[in-house]
Amino acid sequence: MSGDFIDLQSDTQTRPTDGMREAIANAEVGDEQRGEDPSVNRLCARVADLLGKEAAVFLPSGCMCNNIAILVHCRAGDAIILDQYAHIVTTEAGAMAALAGVMPATVAGERGVFSPEQVVAAIRPKKRNLPRSRLVSIEQTANLAGGTVWPLATVEAVGEAAHEHGLLVHMDGARLFNAVAATGDSAKDYSAPCDSVWIDLSKGLGCPVGGVLAGTADFIEEAWLWKHRLGGAMRQAGILAAAGLYALDHHVERLAEDNRNMRLFAEKLVGVPGIAVEPDTVESNIAFLDVSATGLAAAAFSEELVARGVRIGAQEPDRLRALAHLDVTRDQVLQAAQIVAGLARELVSR
Numbered sequence: 001m002s003g004d005f006i007d008l009q010s011d012t013q014t015r016p017t018d019g020m021r022e023a024i025a026n027a028e029v030g031d032e033q034r035g036e037d038p039s040v041n042r043l044c045a046r047v048a049d050l051l052g053k054e055a056a057v058f059l060p061s062g063c064m065c066n067n068i069a070i071l072v073h074c075r076a077g078d079a080i081i082l083d084q085y086a087h088i089v090t091t092e093a094g095a096m097a098a099l100a101g102v103m104p105a106t107v108a109g110e111r112g113v114f115s116p117e118q119v120v121a122a123i124r125p126k127k128r129n130l131p132r133s134r135l136v137s138i139e140q141t142a143n144l145a146g147g148t149v150w151p152l153a154t155v156e157a158v159g160e161a162a163h164e165h166g167l168l169v170h171m172d173g174a175r176l177f178n179a180v181a182a183t184g185d186s187a188k189d190y191s192a193p194c195d196s197v198w199i200d201l202s203k204g205l206g207c208p209v210g211g212v213l214a215g216t217a218d219f220i221e222e223a224w225l226w227k228h229r230l231g232g233a234m235r236q237a238g239i240l241a242a243a244g245l246y247a248l249d250h251h252v253e254r255l256a257e258d259n260r261n262m263r264l265f266a267e268k269l270v271g272v273p274g275i276a277v278e279p280d281t282v283e284s285n286i287a288f289l290d291v292s293a294t295g296l297a298a299a300a301f302s303e304e305l306v307a308r309g310v311r312i313g314a315q316e317p318d319r320l321r322a323l324a325h326l327d328v329t330r331d332q333v334l335q336a337a338q339i340v341a342g343l344a345r346e347l348v349s350r
């Protein structure tokens, strides 16, 4: 809980726990950009190992992980095949175009998950007047498309189709560990079909800052060039990496709890007048609620909720997006569901 309300707006709203703060305080540090920060080096080795990759690099944000992966994999004019709701397309300030000069070739996935057939259909043939299809990007979990978990078999099939056609595969793994918690499939298996993959430390893992991008040693060497160019090379970043190491020890297993809490939240809202929600589609820590039948737009509904002590953001005109995380307990999630239901009932009976 942050501030005076139950905050389901985002899993970025977590504050470092006492244990994490202690790890930060005790961090061994050095000059990160010279490769002399032991905590950063440990974090990178650990994430590379978890994801089954040769190497990894610590970056200030998940967005920079995406940006750098795109900059390394693509040349200006290339096309990236990805879902229409992908964070890279919708929520990164146009970085793919502004920084890399690449263009999106969006596909309409099934709640963010697309098929190998869709990939193949989106690939432009090799012709002088066509954009070069270069990269396929998979978002695990598919955030704005519904918190959907990409099944391992689909990741593998999409990876195979892409590679067969000479394309590379990137995974925006901002919530990869939520998917791992949901399915029991390993982060390594999810990453195996991908040429690059990253995890976010500042979402469900509960760290204040950071993402870790992994791939081949050559890929990471090139990524370092862009890290410097973009101003992402740091100094005593071990105080941040220590939080990441702490999170990998203490906050990975518990993501299953967030997934369960969000499903519970959705279940409690089934049948509430004015609210449309499908608990079966709540596969991870994200749920969407359609509140249009209450007569209020999502943004106005969201404001009313804040006045009642619950923060849930409006994602679209009709829909709210709620996320469970480390800083909200099961009881608070249940309490939030009651408050949402109470507001909806009031609105509908007006």
Ligand SMILES: *Cc1c(COP(=O)(O)O)cnc(C)c1O
Binding pocket: 060, 061, 062, 063, 064, 066, 087, 088, 139, 141, 143, 172, 174, 175, 200, 202, 203, 210, 211
């Ligand atoms: C949050 C998020 C990002 C960006 O991560 P930051 O650490 O906030 O920069 C990228 N992709 C997805 C799917 C996200 O949810």
